[in-house]
Amino acid sequence: MKKIPLIMDCDPGLDDAIALLFALASPDQIDLLGITTVVGNVSIEQTQQNARRICELAGRSDMKVFRGCPRTFFAKMSPSDSNYSGADIHGETGLGGCALPSPTMPLQSQHAVSFIIETLLKASEKITLAPSGSLTNIACALIMEPRIKEKIEKIVLMGGVIGLGNITPTAEYNFYCDPQAAYVVFTSGIPLVMMGLDVTRQTQTSEAWLHTIEALGTPVSQAVVDMLSYYHRPDAILEPGVSGGVLHDPNVIAYLLKPELYKGRPAYVEIDISSTIMAGRSTVDWYKKLDLRPNAYVVNEVNVAGFFDLLTERLKRYSQGMKKVHACNHC
Amino acid sequence: MPTPIPLILDCDPGIDDFIAILMILASPERFNLLGITVSGGNVPLQFTAQNALKACELAGRKDIKVYAGCPCPILRPLILQDGVHGETGLKGYDFPKPTMPLQLNHAVDFLIDAIMSSPKKVTLATTAPLTNIAIAIIREPRILDNIEEIVTMGGSMNLGNITPAAEYNFYADPEAAYILYTCGKKITTVGIDVTHQAATTLKWLAQIEKLNPVGHAVSCLIHAIHEYDAQNFEIEGGALHDPCVIGYLLNRSLFKGKDVHVEIDTSFGIGRGRSIVDWWHKRGLPENAHVFNEINAKGFYDLLTDLLSRYGKDQQPYAGKATA
Numbered sequence: 001m002k003k004i005p006l007i008m009d010c011d012p013g014l015d016d017a018i019a020l021l022f023a024l025a026s027p028d029q030i031d032l033l034g035i036t037t038v039v040g041n042v043s044i045e046q047t048q049q050n051a052r053r054i055c056e057l058a059g060r061s062d063m064k065v066f067r068g069c070p071r072t073f074f075a076k077m078s079p080s081d082s083n084y085s086g087a088d089i090h091g092e093t094g095l096g097g098c099a100l101p102s103p104t105m106p107l108q109s110q111h112a113v114s115f116i117i118e119t120l121l122k123a124s125e126k127i128t129l130a131p132s133g134s135l136t137n138i139a140c141a142l143i144m145e146p147r148i149k150e151k152i153e154k155i156v157l158m159g160g161v162i163g164l165g166n167i168t169p170t171a172e173y174n175f176y177c178d179p180q181a182a183y184v185v186f187t188s189g190i191p192l193v194m195m196g197l198d199v200t201r202q203t204q205t206s207e208a209w210l211h212t213i214e215a216l217g218t219p220v221s222q223a224v225v226d227m228l229s230y231y232h233r234p235d236a237i238l239e240p241g242v243s244g245g246v247l248h249d250p251n252v253i254a255y256l257l258k259p260e261l262y263k264g265r266p267a268y269v270e271i272d273i274s275s276t277i278m279a280g281r282s283t284v285d286w287y288k289k290l291d292l293r294p295n296a297y298v299v300n301e302v303n304v305a306g307f308f309d310l311l312t313e314r315l316k317r318y319s320q321g322m323k324k325v326h327a328c329n330h331c
Numbered sequence: 332m333p334t335p336i337p338l339i340l341d342c343d344p345g346i347d348d349f350i351a352i353l354m355i356l357a358s359p360e361r362f363n364l365l366g367i368t369v370s371g372g373n374v375p376l377q378f379t380a381q382n383a384l385k386a387c388e389l390a391g392r393k394d395i396k397v398y399a400g401c402p403c404p405i406l407r408p409l410i411l412q413d414g415v416h417g418e419t420g421l422k423g424y425d426f427p428k429p430t431m432p433l434q435l436n437h438a439v440d441f442l443i444d445a446i447m448s449s450p451k452k453v454t455l456a457t458t459a460p461l462t463n464i465a466i467a468i469i470r471e472p473r474i475l476d477n478i479e480e481i482v483t484m485g486g487s488m489n490l491g492n493i494t495p496a497a498e499y500n501f502y503a504d505p506e507a508a509y510i511l512y513t514c515g516k517k518i519t520t521v522g523i524d525v526t527h528q529a530a531t532t533l534k535w536l537a538q539i540e541k542l543n544p545v546g547h548a549v550s551c552l553i554h555a556i557h558e559y560d561a562q563n564f565e566i567e568g569g570a571l572h573d574p575c576v577i578g579y580l581l582n583r584s585l586f587k588g589k590d591v592h593v594e595i596d597t598s599f600g601i602g603r604g605r606s607i608v609d610w611w612h613k614r615g616l617p618e619n620a621h622v623f624n625e626i627n628a629k630g631f632y633d634l635l636t637d638l639l640s641r642y643g644k645d646q647q648p649y650a651g652k653a654t655a
Contacts, residue, residue, distance in 0.1 A: 069469050073405070073510065113470055114440060140466050143401050144439055180506055183406060273406070274598070 003031040011040025011133030012050040014090050014227050019249035024058040025314040034064040036112035040133035042094035044070035050094050052103035061105035068112030068137040072178035088237045096230030098223050116141040126153035132249035134174050139181035154191040158249050160282030161197040166239050172197050176280030183271040192296035199299045200248035203307050220318035254307050263301035266294035335363040336454050343372025343459035344382035345416050346552045351573040352386035357638040365445050366396040368438035372459040373412040374420035376402040382420045384429035393431040400438025400463040404504035415559050424551040426651045442467040452479035458573035460500050465507035484576045486522040486606030498523050502604030509595040520622045521575045529628040531557050531568035545642035551653040578631045585630045588623035592616040
């Protein structure tokens, strides 16, 4: 089977970290060209370090990790803002209760945006982008060099919502942090797959699944459990409307690996760039009330059992013999 | 004599940008021009890049580095000003195709690299829609720590020139202007409130036409905007918007203004792209701009005439000619 040439753009972040482990366990299906990081759940210094920590945990210190934008277009939210929920949900370091050692693998010196542009311009085949944070890096790349559009196979992104938001009543966190960037991506004409909260909220961790993962007995599985147990603490601050950890970002990878797990439909989506209560909302014309051309494939259903089976199977791939790099915060 | 200041010009030539470049290149004792960055603006990027090269060649400075940047604004398609500046941006004079090369780096990469690596703080002069500057700030906000001053041509506290509310550069990319005016630095703002006070006169045009080949070319170019502005804005002649930025950097005493709060309207209403200037401090918000409202027009034209006369009477060979 032909591998998917992929660039992941992320802000790890607990669920981003799981998405990275998911992708790095699938080299038979994904040719991961690089990981670009962006400000989001935590600061850029933390997201770029966390991305490298996860690569080292996965035994992939050869992976290229790039530092991207440390702020969003209008910088309405930053990790120092009091209403910025990232650190509540993801812990101070962004990796919950999992304390991985400081990374020793290098950070690439090139800026994430320059890497995206250069890689796409010289690509001989189209490349897929998988953003799971604010779309700041992708938007900057599109504004600097619109010709990259022709080299993008599609963008499969975590963001937006058809129904209720999680950071405001109307908006999902990634889009709310950078509505302008999301607007740029959704008006670009590039084929988009939108994995919004409607679908990602369906993939919640359970104590039982965490036990299954813990029983795998590898450093990776232990790290996954340490990260996600953060959501199962008695005092855990959870997103509204959920009972466990929500694996938002891993849905992007599961969709790439096994699209038949998902259902959705093409729809017109418009990102609200006003400064009203609608700021950052993705208005989805699900019932085709507007006479506008669909600009995204909006996913709303996932086979939850199939999703967790696939994730479990991939996490099993990390060998038992991997060097124990993990140490718990509380030890 | 002070040492030349490190300067980057971000522009979209355009006739008035073209003259701004000539002013800088006539003042090597004052400016160490690190590079010229261009974006899409008055005319599309391919022409603004060519026109910047043409200005350098006219000034005999093939060594200047010119970088092409963002072709279009952040959110919306580019709005051209080719009715004013002509389809290729330099209506009124036919320059030969430039032979000096355009740099390969993207303007945004250059801005970040040049500012971050400069041993002295860099002055940034902008005379275009602010797309290049905004993307550089988003990608690498630390550049702001090594910028001495940002002098921007844009905005209006009274009437607009592209809509009743908005000036062209800000209207073309309001989101980029918003990013600049919320970046934490005090932006020196040359709006059309002052640039319209320093309109060209036919007498002055006749004077510079005879100076030298550069003055002749400039005179031919300005005739286009002279008539356009005189007809559209009830002023005597053409407003030299972008040269005012360089005029300020060379002689600050020519301008008067004050520290105020400025907010850019990024709505999609009639105010889109307007710079709301709180001239009377009604809002009590922190001052994020120094906005000018007065210019010594005579002093400005004396300066400009002096700079243009620095180009030689026999500055040739240069095979340009007035458009027939």
